Amino acid sequence: MxxxxxxxxxxxxxxxxxxxxxxxxxxxxxxxxxxxxxxxxxxxxxxxxxxxxxxxxxxxxxxxxxxxxxxxxxxxxxxxxxxxxxxxxxxxxxxxALRFSIGAAVQRPILSAWSAVLKHCRAAMAFEVDEQFRILFLDKKNRLISDEVQQRGTVDHTPVYPREVVKRALQLGASGLILVHNHPSGDPTPSRADIEMTRFIVEAGQKLGLVVHDHIIVGREGHASFKALGLLA
Structure with missing residues (x-):
C-alpha cells in the first residue's frame, strides 16, 4: 500500500x-x-x-x-x-573528454598516433564559435610535452606572434611543433593569412632547430593538413 x-x-x-x-x-x-x-x-x-x-x-x-x-x-x-x-x-x-582523447597519443610518438591527434583536435576546437590557436609541443622523440591554447580571437581572426610561439617552445624544451587552429565558419580551407603566418613560424623555428611538423585547421566540415596539401616543406 x-x-x-x-x-x-x-x-x-x-x-x-x-x-x-x-x-x-x-x-x-x-x-x-x-x-x-x-x-x-x-x-x-x-x-x-x-x-x-x-x-x-x-x-x-x-x-x-x-x-x-x-x-x-x-x-x-x-x-x-x-x-x-x-x-x-x-x-x-x-x-x-579532451583529457581522455589526448591520452591516446601521449604514450607513444605522436606522429604515429595521427588519427588520435586529429580526433582530439576536432573534439577540442571544431565547434568553437571563436578562433583559437593551439600548439602541440613535442620532444626529440616526437612525444607530447604539452598541449596548449596560445591565443583566442574572434569569429574570423586570431593574432599569432611567432616570437611568442618560439619562446614558449624553448621554455618547454620542445624540438617540434604541431600547429592547430579552427575555422568557426566550418570550412577548414587555409587562407592566405594562415599560410603566411605558418611560414613566419617555420622560419623563426628553423633558426633554433625547431621543426614544425604540420599545421592542422579544423572545422565542422572536416580538417585540412598543411603537410598533406604540400604547404609545408
Whole structure:
C-alpha cells in the first residue's frame, strides 16, 4: 500500500530515466540520439527535474552533442533551465573528454598516433564559435610535452606572434611543433593569412632547430593538413 502510494507520487520522468539507462547498458551509446545521451548526462546535474526538455533545447540550439559541449558558458545559459552551475558542469565534461582523447597519443610518438591527434583536435576546437590557436609541443622523440591554447580571437581572426610561439617552445624544451587552429565558419580551407603566418613560424623555428611538423585547421566540415596539401616543406 505504502509502496503504491510512493509510486503514484513519483515524478513522471523517473520511469523514462530508468528506460534510458537500461537501453544504454544493454545496447550502448550508439542506440541513443544525441539529446538522449545528453539527458543521461543531465540526470546527474539535475536530479530532481525533467531533463528531456532541456536536452532537446540544447541540441536544437547548437546542433549536436559535441557542439553543446563546445559552446561557451554564456551561450549555454541562454537555454531555459541552464544556469551557471550546469553550464560549468558541461564544460567540465568537455575538459574530461579532451583529457581522455589526448591520452591516446601521449604514450607513444605522436606522429604515429595521427588519427588520435586529429580526433582530439576536432573534439577540442571544431565547434568553437571563436578562433583559437593551439600548439602541440613535442620532444626529440616526437612525444607530447604539452598541449596548449596560445591565443583566442574572434569569429574570423586570431593574432599569432611567432616570437611568442618560439619562446614558449624553448621554455618547454620542445624540438617540434604541431600547429592547430579552427575555422568557426566550418570550412577548414587555409587562407592566405594562415599560410603566411605558418611560414613566419617555420622560419623563426628553423633558426633554433625547431621543426614544425604540420599545421592542422579544423572545422565542422572536416580538417585540412598543411603537410598533406604540400604547404609545408
Amino acid at each position: 505504502a509502496g503504491g502510494l510512493e509510486d503514484a507520487q513519483a515524478p513522471h520522468y523517473v520511469g523514462h530515466r530508468e528506460r534510458l539507462r537500461d537501453r544504454f547498458r544493454d545496447k550502448g551509446a550508439d542506440s541513443l540520439a544525441d539529446y538522449e545521451l545528453l539527458e543521461l548526462v543531465l540526470f546527474r546535474f539535475m536530479p530532481r527535474r525533467d531533463t528531456k526538455p532541456v536536452a532537446k533545447a540544447l541540441i536544437e540550439k547548437f546542433g549536436t552533442f559535441a557542439e553543446v559541449l563546445g559552446a561557451q558558458p554564456e551561450r549555454l545559459m541562454e537555454v531555459k533551465g541552464v544556469g551557471e552551475s550546469i553550464a560549468t558542469d558541461l564544460k567540465v565534461l568537455q575538459a574530461v
